[in-house]
Amino acid sequence: MAKAKAKAAKETPLMKQYNSIKAKHPGALLLFRVGDFYETFGEDAVTASKVLDIVLTKRANGAASHIELAGFPHHSLDSYLPKLVRAGNRVAICDQLEDPKEVKGIVKRGVTELVTPGLSFNDNVLDKRRNNYLASIYFGKQDLGIAFLDLSTGEFMCAEGNASYIEKLLQSFSPSEIIYSKADKTKAAELLKDDFTTFHCEDWVFQYDYTYEKLTDHFQTANLKGFGIETLEHGIIAAGAVLYYLEETEHKEVKHIAAISRIAEEKFVWLDKFTIRNLELVYPQQDGGVPLIQILDQTVTPMGSRMMKKWMVLPLKEKAPIEERLKVVDHFHAEQELAEEILSHLKHIGDLERIISKVAVARINPREMNQLKKALKSTLPIKELLKKQKNPSLKKLGDQINACEFLLEKIDKELKEDAPMLTHQGNIICDGVDAELDEYRKLSTSGKDYLVQIQQREIQRTGISSLKIAYNKVFGYYLEVSNTHKDKVPAEWIRKQTLVNAERYITEELKEYEDKILHAEEKLVVLEHKYFNLLVQSAGEYVTQIQENARILATVDCLLSFASVAARNGYCRPKVADTDTLEIKDGRHPVIEKQLPVGEDYVPNDIYLDNSTQQIIIITGPNMAGKSALLRQTALIVLMAQMGSFVPASYARIGIIDKVFTRVGASDNLSKGESTFMVEMTETASILNNLSDRSLVLMDEIGRGTSTYDGISIAWSIVEFLHNHPKFNAKTLFATHYHELNQLAEDFPKVKNFNVSVKEVADKVIFMRKLKEGGSEHSFGIHVAQMAGMPNPVVLRAAEIMGHLEKDKDMHQQQEKMKDVPKNNFQLSLFEIDPKFKEAQELLDSIDINTISPVEALLKLNEIKKKLD
Numbered sequence: 001m002a003k004a005k006a007k008a009a010k011e012t013p014l015m016k017q018y019n020s021i022k023a024k025h026p027g028a029l030l031l032f033r034v035g036d037f038y039e040t041f042g043e044d045a046v047t048a049s050k051v052l053d054i055v056l057t058k059r060a061n062g063a064a065s066h067i068e069l070a071g072f073p074h075h076s077l078d079s080y081l082p083k084l085v086r087a088g089n090r091v092a093i094c095d096q097l098e099d100p101k102e103v104k105g106i107v108k109r110g111v112t113e114l115v116t117p118g119l120s121f122n123d124n125v126l127d128k129r130r131n132n133y134l135a136s137i138y139f140g141k142q143d144l145g146i147a148f149l150d151l152s153t154g155e156f157m158c159a160e161g162n163a164s165y166i167e168k169l170l171q172s173f174s175p176s177e178i179i180y181s182k183a184d185k186t187k188a189a190e191l192l193k194d195d196f197t198t199f200h201c202e203d204w205v206f207q208y209d210y211t212y213e214k215l216t217d218h219f220q221t222a223n224l225k226g227f228g229i230e231t232l233e234h235g236i237i238a239a240g241a242v243l244y245y246l247e248e249t250e251h252k253e254v255k256h257i258a259a260i261s262r263i264a265e266e267k268f269v270w271l272d273k274f275t276i277r278n279l280e281l282v283y284p285q286q287d288g289g290v291p292l293i294q295i296l297d298q299t300v301t302p303m304g305s306r307m308m309k310k311w312m313v314l315p316l317k318e319k320a321p322i323e324e325r326l327k328v329v330d331h332f333h334a335e336q337e338l339a340e341e342i343l344s345h346l347k348h349i350g351d352l353e354r355i356i357s358k359v360a361v362a363r364i365n366p367r368e369m370n371q372l373k374k375a376l377k378s379t380l381p382i383k384e385l386l387k388k389q390k391n392p393s394l395k396k397l398g399d400q401i402n403a404c405e406f407l408l409e410k411i412d413k414e415l416k417e418d419a420p421m422l423t424h425q426g427n428i429i430c431d432g433v434d435a436e437l438d439e440y441r442k443l444s445t446s447g448k449d450y451l452v453q454i455q456q457r458e459i460q461r462t463g464i465s466s467l468k469i470a471y472n473k474v475f476g477y478y479l480e481v482s483n484t485h486k487d488k489v490p491a492e493w494i495r496k497q498t499l500v501n502a503e504r505y506i507t508e509e510l511k512e513y514e515d516k517i518l519h520a521e522e523k524l525v526v527l528e529h530k531y532f533n534l535l536v537q538s539a540g541e542y543v544t545q546i547q548e549n550a551r552i553l554a555t556v557d558c559l560l561s562f563a564s565v566a567a568r569n570g571y572c573r574p575k576v577a578d579t580d581t582l583e584i585k586d587g588r589h590p591v592i593e594k595q596l597p598v599g600e601d602y603v604p605n606d607i608y609l610d611n612s613t614q615q616i617i618i619i620t621g622p623n624m625a626g627k628s629a630l631l632r633q634t635a636l637i638v639l640m641a642q643m644g645s646f647v648p649a650s651y652a653r654i655g656i657i658d659k660v661f662t663r664v665g666a667s668d669n670l671s672k673g674e675s676t677f678m679v680e681m682t683e684t685a686s687i688l689n690n691l692s693d694r695s696l697v698l699m700d701e702i703g704r705g706t707s708t709y710d711g712i713s714i715a716w717s718i719v720e721f722l723h724n725h726p727k728f729n730a731k732t733l734f735a736t737h738y739h740e741l742n743q744l745a746e747d748f749p750k751v752k753n754f755n756v757s758v759k760e761v762a763d764k765v766i767f768m769r770k771l772k773e774g775g776s777e778h779s780f781g782i783h784v785a786q787m788a789g790m791p792n793p794v795v796l797r798a799a800e801i802m803g804h805l806e807k808d809k810d811m812h813q814q815q816e817k818m819k820d821v822p823k824n825n826f827q828l829s830l831f832e833i834d835p836k837f838k839e840a841q842e843l844l845d846s847i848d849i850n851t852i853s854p855v856e857a858l859l860k861l862n863e864i865k866k867k868l869d
């Protein structure tokens with residue numbers, strides 16, 4: 001203790017101040033403003049020098065010792081800060097809170113912002129085409145609450161549900177940072193693995209009353225009913241914690257967060273986390289892969305691109321909104337000229353959504369304000385064009401746009417077109433806004449001319465032909481008179497200095513101008529700053545309207561993108577219906593068809609599925625035949641249709657799907673210590689436990705990860721389960737190498753066999769890629785091995801072994817054997833499927849038939865009925 005005190009006493013005052021600020025922000029790298037530099041000390045300096053590649057030095061810390069030091073000029077903050085944040089650091093920016101010129105001794109300093117990966121306004125930290133979400137998770141007893149905030153756009157949402165729903169949302173929104181309560185460290189680690197940057201807050205933050213109040217205080221509402229989240233207890237806790245975290249990180253100006261919404265689970269197709277990944281909707285599974293979004297996203301504004309990402313992970317499942325989107329796409333598709341014209345204006349809009357957020361938090365710079373003007377200017381013609389359309393949705397969108405003409409005019413009148421980025425550079429405000437400002441500007445630019453005028457006038461008045469006006473630091477501007485003209489100096493001039501050949505004078509007029517000139521620049525900066533801030537304030541009144549404009553423009557951008565992609569790629573408008581049939585004619589894979597070598601055409605295929613005659617299709621065919629492509633393209637066509645996009649097919653009738661499950665391809669969990677087979681079974685189990693009557697299930701090579709017999713048996717029993725399910729007829733595409741599974745179609749009427757055809761010509765396989773009815777007889781693995789360039793001896797030897805095995809009785813009779821599988825062996829126990837059946841069974845078991853009265857029996861029956869409802 002005494003030692004620490006002695007050490008503290010020896011520290012320089014600056015380091016004392018540093019240490020006290022640093023102690024308040026544990027876990028953050030502190031950028032400490034000293035003069036024109038941001039300095040880092042100690043371990044922070046070591047980190048900063050490594051991440052930023054700047055020099056690490058040592059500095060004497062009073063008599064205490066030496067300390068590491070690394071710094072950079074303050075104007076480089078914008079380029080260095082993103083690097084620090086992207087390297088996973090939380091960065092506290094500590095600024096000087098007083099003007100050093102006006103303070104004796106040490107200036108007051110304080111943290112003005114804590115930039116974390118999930119909370120940033122900095123354009124260099126943010127990716128234009130992606131939302132930057134901070135997530136907050138509350139672990140309830142059973143369910144979890146979750147909230148997402150994009151501080152850069154003001155978008156704020158919450159939801160609650162079981163762990164798998166939360167996982168799905170995390171996968172969909174991929175937040176840059178997640179906060180949770182300290183007490184839930186273990187649960188969080190289990191849920192989040194190492195996949196996210198996390199931060200834990202104190203436990204007391206995650207309390208219902210506190211968080212509820214935080215939200216109502218922020219939104220200035222009596223309750224949360226208007227946002228539709230009043231009953232989301234867990235969601236509220238998570239969302240309130242986000243607001244606490246904003247305060248903790250010094251984000252106090254957040255009025256652009258004007259609302260919170262519920263992520264309406266019931267409106268969107270359920271895509272489990274494997275499916276979003278397996279179908280490569282927004283991220284490729286492997287480096288260099290192409291996700292679907294790359295094909296569909298031809299948006300021209302950043303907010304359009306961000307909205308597109310949301311549409312991709314949240315496809316709709318209600319007919320009306322899907323139809324609404326499709327009709328607009330159809331309209332743009334038919335009216336290419338209109339589409340082109342709107343696009344030409346949209347291209348000038350820029351990131352209106354993020355710019356208006358910057359207005360709300362007063363972080364906008366003059367150049368961005370000009371971008372806002374440009375955006376408003378381009379909004380107007382878009383509004384007019386939309387209003388003129390016959391399509392009612394477009395008309396409505398046009399009406400909803402607020403052109404903010406008053407603001408546009410104001411910016412136009414007050415802000416200089418070529419205003420620089422930084423306010424202290426001046427040249428921001430137009431002439432005519434303020435007379436005082438105009439005068440200072442005149443003085444600062446033409447001040448020297450005034451001096452020349454004075455000089456000329458005085459030469460004429462006094463006859464001192466060699467009269468000069470000059471400047472020095474000691475007494476400012478002066479008149480210099482050579483000794484020959486000394487006697488002509490007027491009486492009112494004040495002599496300041498005598499040189500060998502000349503004398504120097506000042507005059508009252510000169511001093512007045514000097515004062516004006518010298519301070520003009522300074523005052524100009526202050527006044528420009530003032531009028532710019534007033535302009536920002538005026539724009540601040542339009543935040544909600546412009547946020548709404550941004551949303552509308554983003555929607556139009558996405559729909560235009562769908563239309564242009566459809567035109568470019570020959571897609572057709574799907575028919576969506578509330579039926580249970582799925583019919584696709586000449587379907588193609590939207591990504592693979594783009595990647596085929598020149599001259600090779602994608603072979604289109606038909607798919608038909610329904611719940612009563614053809615519920616499950618077993619697709620056999622050799623490796624490389626195109627089975628996986630077919631499975632994926634079916635799901636992608638369904639999802640594209642339900643996003644509101646046209647689809648790669650000649651005809652598509654989509655009975656709306658509410659859940660898509662995929663068990664496709666090898667998983668990448670191997671590195672996390674789970675075997676391929678275990679992963680496969682976990683994913684399959686999750687599918688079978690979550691089915692619905694409108695599900696689309698894709699299973700590719702189930703059972704590949706284990707021995708043949710195991711694999712066939714598991715695959716067989718899964719198909720039986722899906723077929724015999726007492727409640728749900730999930731439409732299923734089942735791709736397999738095991739031609740033995742073709743036997744299933746004999747026993748189960750809703751199972752049909754198809755194969756992706758190949759031709760064998762002179763010992764070679766030609767892939768026809770055509771889906772045909774019927775099973776296939778054998779596999780073609782050896783031919784594919786040959787195609788892959790396997791050395792010939794290996795191929796020949798494999799063929800030899802195969803011939804030998806085929807002779808083997810047991811193997812040869814496999815297919816025969818499958819015929820003898822005990823029939824209807826599955827007898828799905830109702831009670832295993834749904835817990836409510838179990839409860840009903842328990843009630844039944846508890847009845848003693850011998851003693852129960854008729855009335856009691858009726859009551860019991862009623863109770864059982866209720867349980868099963």
Ligand SMILES: Nc1ncnc2c1ncn2[C@@H]1O[C@H](COP(=O)(O)OP(=O)(O)OP(=O)(O)O)[C@@H](O)[C@H]1O
Pocket residue numbers: 592601602603604621622623624625626627628629630769
């Ligand atoms: N309909 C098609 N038209 C043209 N090319 C196709 C078609 N379907 C697939 N292909 C091409 O064939 C390749 C292999 O297809 P896919 O992966 O679907 O085969 P597979 O039968 O699932 O094979 P495996 O059993 O080895 O996984 C694809 O990458 C694609 O390039």
